[in-house]
Amino acid sequence: MLEIKNLQASVEDKEILKGLNLEIKPGEVHAIMGPNGAGKSTLGYVLSGREGYEVTDGSATLGNDDLLDMEAEERARAGLFLAFQYPVEIPGVSNLEFMKAAVDAHMEARGEELMSSAEFLKAAKLACKQVNLPLEFLKRGVNEGFSGGEKKRNEIMQMLLLKPSLCILDESDSGLDIDALKVVAEGVNSQRDPKRSFIVVTHYQRLLDYIKPDYVHVLSDGKIVKSGDASLAKELEAEGYAWLEGYDVEEADA
Amino acid sequence: MSDQIEDAINREYEAGFVSNIESETFAPGLDEDVVRRISAIKGEPEWMLQWRLKAFRVWQKMEEPDWAHLNYPKIDYQSISYYSAPKSMADKPKSLDEVDPELLATYEKLGIPLHEQEMLAGVAVDAVFDSVSVVTTFREKLEEAGVIFCPISEAVHKYPDLVKQYLGKVVPQHDNYFAALNCAVFTDGSFVYIPKGTRCPMELSTYFRINEQNTGQFERTLIVADEGSHVSYLEGCTAPQRDENQLHAAVVELVALDDAEIKYSTVQNWYPGDENGKGGIYNFVTKRGICHTNAKISWTQVETGSAITWKYPSCILKGDNSVGEFYSVALTRGAQQADTGTKMIHLGKNTKSTIISKGISAGRSNNSYRGLVQMHSTAGKARNFTQCDSLLIGDKCGAHTFPYVESSNASAIVEHEATTSKVSDDQMFLCQQRGLDPEKAVSMIVNGFCKEVFKELPMEFAVEAGKLLEISLEGSVG
Numbered sequence: 001m002l003e004i005k006n007l008q009a010s011v012e013d014k015e016i017l018k019g020l021n022l023e024i025k026p027g028e029v030h031a032i033m034g035p036n037g038a039g040k041s042t043l044g045y046v047l048s049g050r051e052g053y054e055v056t057d058g059s060a061t062l063g064n065d066d067l068l069d070m071e072a073e074e075r076a077r078a079g080l081f082l083a084f085q086y087p088v089e090i091p092g093v094s095n096l097e098f099m100k101a102a103v104d105a106h107m108e109a110r111g112e113e114l115m116s117s118a119e120f121l122k123a124a125k126l127a128c129k130q131v132n133l134p135l136e137f138l139k140r141g142v143n144e145g146f147s148g149g150e151k152k153r154n155e156i157m158q159m160l161l162l163k164p165s166l167c168i169l170d171e172s173d174s175g176l177d178i179d180a181l182k183v184v185a186e187g188v189n190s191q192r193d194p195k196r197s198f199i200v201v202t203h204y205q206r207l208l209d210y211i212k213p214d215y216v217h218v219l220s221d222g223k224i225v226k227s228g229d230a231s232l233a234k235e236l237e238a239e240g241y242a243w244l245e246g247y248d249v250e251e252a253d254a
Numbered sequence: 255m256s257d258q259i260e261d262a263i264n265r266e267y268e269a270g271f272v273s274n275i276e277s278e279t280f281a282p283g284l285d286e287d288v289v290r291r292i293s294a295i296k297g298e299p300e301w302m303l304q305w306r307l308k309a310f311r312v313w314q315k316m317e318e319p320d321w322a323h324l325n326y327p328k329i330d331y332q333s334i335s336y337y338s339a340p341k342s343m344a345d346k347p348k349s350l351d352e353v354d355p356e357l358l359a360t361y362e363k364l365g366i367p368l369h370e371q372e373m374l375a376g377v378a379v380d381a382v383f384d385s386v387s388v389v390t391t392f393r394e395k396l397e398e399a400g401v402i403f404c405p406i407s408e409a410v411h412k413y414p415d416l417v418k419q420y421l422g423k424v425v426p427q428h429d430n431y432f433a434a435l436n437c438a439v440f441t442d443g444s445f446v447y448i449p450k451g452t453r454c455p456m457e458l459s460t461y462f463r464i465n466e467q468n469t470g471q472f473e474r475t476l477i478v479a480d481e482g483s484h485v486s487y488l489e490g491c492t493a494p495q496r497d498e499n500q501l502h503a504a505v506v507e508l509v510a511l512d513d514a515e516i517k518y519s520t521v522q523n524w525y526p527g528d529e530n531g532k533g534g535i536y537n538f539v540t541k542r543g544i545c546h547t548n549a550k551i552s553w554t555q556v557e558t559g560s561a562i563t564w565k566y567p568s569c570i571l572k573g574d575n576s577v578g579e580f581y582s583v584a585l586t587r588g589a590q591q592a593d594t595g596t597k598m599i600h601l602g603k604n605t606k607s608t609i610i611s612k613g614i615s616a617g618r619s620n621n622s623y624r625g626l627v628q629m630h631s632t633a634g635k636a637r638n639f640t641q642c643d644s645l646l647i648g649d650k651c652g653a654h655t656f657p658y659v660e661s662s663n664a665s666a667i668v669e670h671e672a673t674t675s676k677v678s679d680d681q682m683f684l685c686q687q688r689g690l691d692p693e694k695a696v697s698m699i700v701n702g703f704c705k706e707v708f709k710e711l712p713m714e715f716a717v718e719a720g721k722l723l724e725i726s727l728e729g730s731v732g
Contacts, residue, residue, distance in 0.1 A: 050683050072686040082687050088680040092702030101698060102688035109689070141702065142684075158688065 001026045001197050002166055007058035008222075009046045016042045018222030019058065024166070027194040031208055031233060032201045034219035035241045040201045041085060043219070044168045048082045049075050062166060077109035081164035083155040085171040090142040095154065096124055098142045099161055106162060127160040130190065132183045149180035156187035167191070168199045173207040185210030205237040267525055269492035273360040273465050279338035284331050286310060289438050292337050296407050296441075299414065309427040309437030316431045322593040323622040323654055326499075326562050329536065334501055336439045338469040340383060357383060360463065378403055380444045380460040382473060390444075392456060399455050401485075402447040406474055409445035416447055420478050424507040424542050424570070432503040432538040432564075436472045440505070443473035448483035448514070457712055462491040462504075464524075464535070470501040477507070479514035479549075486517040486712055491524050491559070497533045499561060500525075508543030508551055512573065515550045516543060519711050520567075524559035529617070531589030534561025541565065547573030547602070554710045557584040557594060566624065568597035571605035571636075578607040581707040585700075586619035586651070595625035595656075600633035600666065609640040612704050615651035622654040629666035636666040644674040645703050647696065675703075 002024040009017040016039045024030055034040055046053045047060060049072035060067045065078050090098065100120050107114055115123070121138075128135055131153040143151050152172050159167055172184050188198065188211050200211055208216070208230065216232040217224045220241065226232065280288060289310050293303040318329070340357060360383070378392035380403065396403050402413060409417050427437045444460045464471045479485050491502075502524065510516050518541075527534025537560035543551040553567040569578030580596035598607035607627065615621040627638045644653035659668050677699050685695030701708070701720055708720060 048687050050687075051679065072683065073689050073691055076687050076689040084684065084687075088678065088684050090681055090684070090699055090702055092705040093698055098685075098688070098698070101690055101694065105689035105691070105694070162688070 001028075002060070002062055002199075004047075004060045005058055007043075007046065007060055008056045009042065010054050010056055011042065011052060015056075016222055017046060020219075020223055022217065022224060024197045024199070026165075026197055027192070028214045029192070029198040029200060029211060031211075031213035031216045031230075032199060032219050032224075033203065033205075033216060033233060033236055038219045039222045040219055041170055044082050044170045044199075044201060047075075047168065048072060048080055073105070074109075076164075077106050079165035081159050081162055081167045083152075083159060083167065083169045083172050085174060087143045087146075087151040087155055089144045089146075091144050093142050094139050095142055096121070096138040099124060099158060102158065103161055123161060124157075127157045130160060131157045131187050133157065148175040149177065152176060153180065153183055153187070156184055160187060160191065163191075163196075165195060166197050166199070168201065170201050171203065172200075173202055173204065181207065182210060205233045208233045269523060270525055273356060276341045277338050277465075278341050279469060280335050282333050282335045284334070284336055284439070288336050292439055292441060295337065296410070298407075298410055301414075301418065302410055305422070305427075306438050309434050310439075312428045313431065313434035313438055316428075316434055318431050322564055322624070323620065323656070324562055324564065324591050324593050326536065326591070329499075329501060331435075334470045336470060336472070337441060338465075360465070378456050378458050380405060380458075382442050382444075382460060382462045383465060396455070400449040400452055401454050402445065403458055404445055406443045406445040406476060407441070409476075413445070413447070416478065417445070417476070420476055420507065420509055422507075424509060424544050425505050425540050430540060433505050433540040436474060436503050436505040436540070439470075440472045440474035443475045443504070444477075445475075446477040446485065446487065448479045448485045450480045451482040452480075453483065454485040457486050457488060459488040459490065462489065464492075464500060464502065470503065472502075473504045475504070475506040476509075477516060477518070478509045479511060479516050481511045482513040483511075484515045486519070488519040488521070488712060490521045499527075499534055499536050501536045502538070502560075504539045504541075506539070506541040506567075508541075510543060510545045510549035510551050510576075512547045513549060514546070515552075517552045517712075518543070518554070518567070520553075520555040520557070521711075522555065522557045522559050522563075525561075526559045526588060526590050527561040529588045531561065534590070535559065536562045537565065538562075539565040541567035542570065542597075543568070543578075544570045544572055545576035545578060545605075548575045549573055550577040550579070552577075552579040552581070552710070553596065554579075554581040554707065555583070555594075556707070556711070557582070557592060560592075561590060563590075563592040563594050565594045566596055568599070569607065570599045570601065571607065571633075572601045573605075574602040575604045576602055577605070579710075580607075580609045580611070580625075581710040582611045583614070583704045583707045584612070584621055584623075585614040585616070586621045587616040587647075588619060589617070590619045592620070593622045593624055595623045597626040598628070598638055600627075600629045600636040600638070602632070603634045603636070605633055605636045607636075607638045609638070609642070610706050611640075611642045612707055613642075613644045613653050614647065614700055614703065615644070615653050616647035618650045620652040620654070622656060624656040624658075626658040626660070627668055629661040629663045629668065631662040633663050634665050636663065638666075638668045640668075640670045642670070642672040643703070644672075645700065646674065646676045647700075 004022040007017050007020040032040055055068050067075055104114050124138055128138055133153055173181055213230055216228055218226040289306050293306055380390040390404055425433050427434055448454050508516050524535035524537055545551050551569050557563055571578050578598050584592045584594050586592045596609055611623045613621040613623055623642050629636050642655050655672055657670055681699055682695050
């Protein structure tokens, strides 16, 4: 599914990823944890092709696609979905209109016949209910005036509609109360599928109580420094990151 | 990412073709004789000629205004031709079958079929080509309702009393430099009269096309809505792609008598010039309406074209309880410059006005909102609400706001809100991450920004305006 080899990337000439290796098989859920500034969000942006994130070495392939050779929108249509940590507002563009355009772009890329407005509305309503948002959210501007929790659930709603093969959740748990956290986790769990993989980026073990990962990796200073099963997350929760090999306390505090 | 947005804005101007039509065109130059010749070619009565000559003498003594936030070389009024008409129109074709097929093909190409059976149901069109009206559709159907919709050159002959009563009463000859010039040399345009208590049975629209080189277009539109009547009117405009600048100086006058309502919408897509500012239309337009008691005038404009736009559709709220509205989307890109806005002159009691202006600047363009809200001492409890939003695309463009508020009545309330925002990299990336092309992303964000204005347009045209923005933004991302 996803294969990352020796990935090195920088932002404004500052090296952030320093040779990252990761392999994810279909159906697997991988959690990525690590201290602030380790490069967790950068990994999501580099994989999804955000402008300003320069890959200096290494490779990343999704199925047969060389991700690094594609535009951001092509990667999205190839099945890569990023749930944002801080989803941005697009005033005046309704959620429904936005998601229809996104779903259309995906279907068009696959050469499928587009859904009618009525068909799409039905699917959207279903997704909206599934993430426990009132239906009026379909009519409201994208993230316009949404609370933090509503924004995160809105991201999951988009994921439900786009049915990606690789989902990257960038701290989708931050700022959520326990109920919203459960909704997000249920949304993700409902999409677990032998063909769909997840990368769950999180600071806290809490989310992993609800989304059971197959693997947990610790990212520190641009590299994966430790991998293990779900129990590794519990260990980290108890001990912090300071015991990790190669972890520079001073730099992390800076 | 900003580069991407830049590129999405550079696009082809689709209406930029030239029609190969043999025309009778005056040699460039302007003097009293030219004014007389225009009047003679239209076979005008003496009073009309005298009216023109008076305006011409006023114009000669006036100075071109320079207060707008615009930069352009001085216009040489002697290098412009003031009259051009297709030769085939000299015989005054009586029906569509007699109209030069090349003329009809031109409008067809612009998406304005003039055969009634092919047209948008419920829209009557007056098609003005350079200096003459080519055809006005659905006239008979409108006449049944008592509605007059015809070229103004014809109205001068057929309805002299109405024309004499209202022409120049809202925008007088001495109003401003460009209006005075228009009064002297106007060639055609539309005349509309809606009788008392009548709701016009269809949308009326005028489509202006400049074709001939070095020719100015000076059209004049007069709409009179008698007591308790209602009309919705739309104008559209395009011109070929040429390296020289061309002048367009129009005057539009609206009269809404007691309890009448006029909705006037514009989709302006004159040739904007190339990326470096070469060529394009200079659009200097005076539009104004007067509202009598309980009357309402609503201006909606979508301005995407012209090298220079100088335009302030205004309302004089003379009657008590009258209402003025101005909804505007102005998009500038490349080297375009726009200085546009409105004037709301509150004279009557309990008069209300609403101004919603959305300026979008891209490329190296400059986009200014200029608005005046005037509360006279007689305007007890008058209210105005102004919202003025600017959206910047890229970092080389400018957005400016010049609001003027003058209140001489303590019971009047004036509110002004303004925002400036940018199409952000975060918004672009969210859209792309969901699979949208950068072009689609920009146009979607811009359309969202304009939503409040688009919903004021008649339905068919709201779709058209959205598409026009989409085309205008094509290539602004790369």
